[in-house]
Amino acid sequence: MEKRANIYEGKAKILYTTDDQDLLIQYFKDDATAFNAKKKGTVDEKGIMNNAISTKVFEYLGQNGVPTHFVRKLSDREMLVKKVEIVKVEVIIRNRAAGSLCRNYGVTEGKTLTSPILEFCYKEDAFNDPLMNDYHITALGIATEQEIAKIKEITFKVNDLMKKFFLALKIELIDFKLEFGRYKGGIILADEVSPDTCRLWEVGTGVRLDKDRFRHDLGNIKEGYQEVLKRVTGS
Ligand code: TMP
Numbered sequence: 001m002e003k004r005a006n007i008y009e010g011k012a013k014i015l016y017t018t019d020d021q022d023l024l025i026q027y028f029k030d031d032a033t034a035f036n037a038k039k040k041g042t043v044d045e046k047g048i049m050n051n052a053i054s055t056k057v058f059e060y061l062g063q064n065g066v067p068t069h070f071v072r073k074l075s076d077r078e079m080l081v082k083k084v085e086i087v088k089v090e091v092i093i094r095n096r097a098a099g100s101l102c103r104n105y106g107v108t109e110g111k112t113l114t115s116p117i118l119e120f121c122y123k124e125d126a127f128n129d130p131l132m133n134d135y136h137i138t139a140l141g142i143a144t145e146q147e148i149a150k151i152k153e154i155t156f157k158v159n160d161l162m163k164k165f166f167l168a169l170k171i172e173l174i175d176f177k178l179e180f181g182r183y184k185g186g187i188i189l190a191d192e193v194s195p196d197t198c199r200l201w202e203v204g205t206g207v208r209l210d211k212d213r214f215r216h217d218l219g220n221i222k223e224g225y226q227e228v229l230k231r232v233t234g235s
Pocket of ligand 1: 100101129175176177198199
């Protein structure tokens with residue numbers, strides 16, 4: 001697969017075109033940002049670990065009937081993905097209270113939720129990714145009602161599958177963020193699934209194994225990613 005032009009560079013990844021117009025190379029960087037890039041840093045080998053973890057999760061989701069952009073892992077930092085048109089919405093599921101839910105609603109971190117919360121945020125850094133609902137999304141022409149329905153259906157399915165996947169590794173899936181894209185008339189899961197985009201707490205101890213170590217200067221950041229990688233790959 002020939003790597004051609006850099007067509008998009010985000011905070012943690014770069015997308016390159018390839019000799020196949022339907023496929024892109026997604027390259028994982030070590031850069032880490034938090035709070036809409038107010039905090040910046042790097043985590044040594046994060047890109048390698050997130051590529052490996054995302055690969056495992058996408059393979060698992062794909063095997064369980066979730067349509068994803070993942071094609072195959074190409075190298076330490078690169079995966080081949082389908083070229084989608086990203087829907088400008090970040091989709092969050094919360095199974096237990098943490099992060100902005102606590103800040104915005106005065107909820108104690110770790111509080112059990114009686115049912116999962118699904119949130120949409122407008123994917124636009126210039127406006128700080130504000131929370132939005134289905135009405136904003138359709139009225140502003142960001143996605144259709146049918147697309148929102150599909151996105152919700154896939155997101156809840158991903159939640160059920162990922163909760164099981166991580167629980168088997170003695171990890172509780174606290175919350176996560178997904179992104180979706182349009183591909184050949186349908187909606188598929190895109191972006192990445194990693195400790196950058198999920199909160200992962202060790203069962204029993206509550207030890208944080210995710211990017212909150214970076215966000216809140218909890219220390220041993222790399223070791224958190226390494227621990228998730230070790231459990232996910234079984235090595
Ligand atoms: P939050 O509590 O900061 O809103 O984050 C909820 C989940 O979404 C958490 O698992 C981290 C993830 N997330 C991202 O992947 N990217 C983002 O830009 C934000 C704000 C959160």
